[in-house]
Amino acid sequence: MRILINNNQYIIKIGYSITLLLLLIPAAYAKISPDNFVKELSSELLQELDMHGDKIKNNNSLAHSIAKRVVLPRIDVIGMSRSVLGRKVWNTMSSGQQEEFTVTFTDLIVKTYSKSLKGYNNDEIKVFPVHKRYLGRNRVVIKSLLIRKRGQKIKLKYRMIAKGGSWKIYDFSVSGISLLQNFRTQFTRELSRGSLDDLIDKMKKR
Numbered sequence: 001m002r003i004l005i006n007n008n009q010y011i012i013k014i015g016y017s018i019t020l021l022l023l024l025i026p027a028a029y030a031k032i033s034p035d036n037f038v039k040e041l042s043s044e045l046l047q048e049l050d051m052h053g054d055k056i057k058n059n060n061s062l063a064h065s066i067a068k069r070v071v072l073p074r075i076d077v078i079g080m081s082r083s084v085l086g087r088k089v090w091n092t093m094s095s096g097q098q099e100e101f102t103v104t105f106t107d108l109i110v111k112t113y114s115k116s117l118k119g120y121n122n123d124e125i126k127v128f129p130v131h132k133r134y135l136g137r138n139r140v141v142i143k144s145l146l147i148r149k150r151g152q153k154i155k156l157k158y159r160m161i162a163k164g165g166s167w168k169i170y171d172f173s174v175s176g177i178s179l180l181q182n183f184r185t186q187f188t189r190e191l192s193r194g195s196l197d198d199l200i201d202k203m204k205k206r
Contacts (some may be wrong), residue, residue, distance in 0.1 A: 021087045034140045034160055035130045037074075037167040042125040042144065044070050049120045056118055063114035071113050076161060076168035077106045083170065084184050088190065097196060104203045105183075111206065112179065126158075138162040 032040070049056060049140045051159045056062050062199045081102040090098065124147040134140040139161050146154040159171035159180075170179040 007137060012194055031165055032167070033130060034142050034167050035127055035157075036158070037160070038142045038144060038158055039127045040126060041070070041074055045117070046123075046125065049117065050122075056120065060114070060118075064115045065109045066117060067114040072110060074167070074169055075109065076163065076170045077109065078102060079161065079168070079170050080109070080180060081105045084180055084187060086184070086188075089196075093196065097200075101196070101200055104200050108183075108203055109179075116174075123129070123148050 045066070052059075052066075056066070060206060080204060081098070084105065085093075085101070093101070125144055126147065127144040130140060130142060139159070142158045142160065144156045144158070146156055148154070155173075155175055157173040157176075158169050159173075160167045160169050162168075165171065171178055173179065187199060192200060
């Protein structure tokens with residue numbers, strides 16, 4: 001057998017093939033089931049919130065820290081960044097603009113999620129099993145229920161994708177309101193009034 005380790009073209013093809021295989025790994029090969037993925041996320045969040053108690057309500061940096069450490073690694077920020085602007089806009093952007101937007105959008109996601117953490121008050125989260133129609137698929141929807149201390153029940157929904165043997169969240173809905181769609185509507189409106197740079201500047205000020 002002859003292995004051409006110094007052939008650049010061969011190495012590029014191998015690298016491309018490996019990347020493609022990782023992207024196409026079916027959901028069956030993800031480390032855990034999607035509903036257990038959400039259970040782990042919810043459990044870790046509740047442990048953090050219980051540990052810090054009322055401190056988090058008046059501490060923005062603490063809320064941001066928890067969101068970055070617990071939630072952010074489980075989010076497909078690049079996919080969300082591309083999707084929230086739409087392929088047409090994304091493809092017209094330079095690599096520098098794409099990177100700046102992704103970083104800024106990621107920070108906005110953290111801020112948005114950290115605000116919800118500050119409203120925690122000994123709540124419970126019930127995660128429902130993955131529906132059979134999603135079994136074996138690499139895109140799934142997992143439903144859960146946030147049960148507030150006073151009995152209020154809020155429906156939550158996670159849209160997820162299997163990437164590289166793990167699950168990633170690419171959208172999150174509260175009472176039927178999609179985070180991704182909400183941002184997309186805002187950004188489309190801003191882009192109709194100004195430039196992409198204007199949009200990024202406004203995002204940084206939020």
